[in-house]
């Protein structure tokens with residue numbers, strides 16, 4: 351059934367022909383067959399007419415960095431953390447990532463499928479219409495494949511678009527005292543199995559001091575590339591370890607976090623056109639004050655995407671509207687810059703900019719009708735303005 355959106359106040363979207371942010375006023379949009387058919391002063395009429403009451407319309411969010419495949423939340427750990435316990439103490443008491451690993455390893459596919467599907471419902475309600483989703487709480491061949499199988503099952507039954515990423519290199523599982531042996535397992539067993547099953551598009555590594563070093567990261571991402579998995583990397587989150595430079599050298603599509611990135615790292619990302627995926631929710635959720643130096647990156651020509659980093663430990667948040675609030679307050683981005691970073695640039699980093707990330711004819715009919723008239727009202731209303739309607743593939747979600 352065709353849907354006719356009338357009486358729009360303004361539409362804010364990236365324009366891929368003119369390569370700029372564009373705001374258009376007093377227009378109408380026709381959605382049909384899951385795509386945007388027409389945008390103009392007066393479009394053909396559809397059977398389903400929605401009066402937008404002069405409100406703002408933007409593309410659906412593209413959340414290009416999430417870790418949604420886990421069983422239970424870690425609210426006990428959160429309680430311990432706010433009472434002053436250190437990460438080390440929490441880990442020693444059996445909490446931290448270990449509890450998520452135990453959860454995934456012991457869960458059935460069906461249990462995980464239900465949890466992940468519910469999380470995808472929440473993403474859609476918050477206006478996220480495309481989501482990148484990583485494995486990485488299994489850390490054994492069987493449990494990593496199970497995590498990706500769950501994502502595959504959910505994406506077949508759920509309206510949201512899910513882009514799967516293999517992240518066996520999230521951390522080292524405790525049973526591997528010899529870290530090199532675990533890297534061997536990732537390269538010799540996990541990546542070939544993931545590739546053979548065709549259940550991931552990307553390979554990601556947590557490259558950080560104390561986790562995967564530069565050589566291990568290189569080996570894993572190169573093996574991924576040889577197996578048709580494109581490289582993304584968690585880089586320079588806590589300390590500058592040269593991970594941004596490595597991301598450029600390995601031609602990663604995205605380097606993520608970057609709170610501690612160096613000037614040389616920034617220059618490398620700009621030179622090789624690696625998207626910097628910035629996750630201010632993590633800094634906020636950890637009660638830290640070290641936000642990524644986005645202003646400097648933008649001045650030096652780095653393309654910025656914004657995402658939630660949704661995960662049970664360091665960023666238990668799914669709301670892109672709240673990420674926009676943080677981006678404006680702490681990254682000094684304008685609301686227009688933040689909106690493009692959370693729609694268009696996320697799509698670019700996922701290689702999906704021809705299908706999603708902007709409101710243009712022939713693209714997927716993924717859009718948000720807000721309960722506000724001006725973009726700035728999205729972030730002025732903290733923790734993010736109300737959403738009136740979300741459309742995914744032309745279907746009204748709520």
Ligand SMILES: [Zn+2]
Nearest residue numbers: 415417584659
């Ligand atoms: Zn992450």
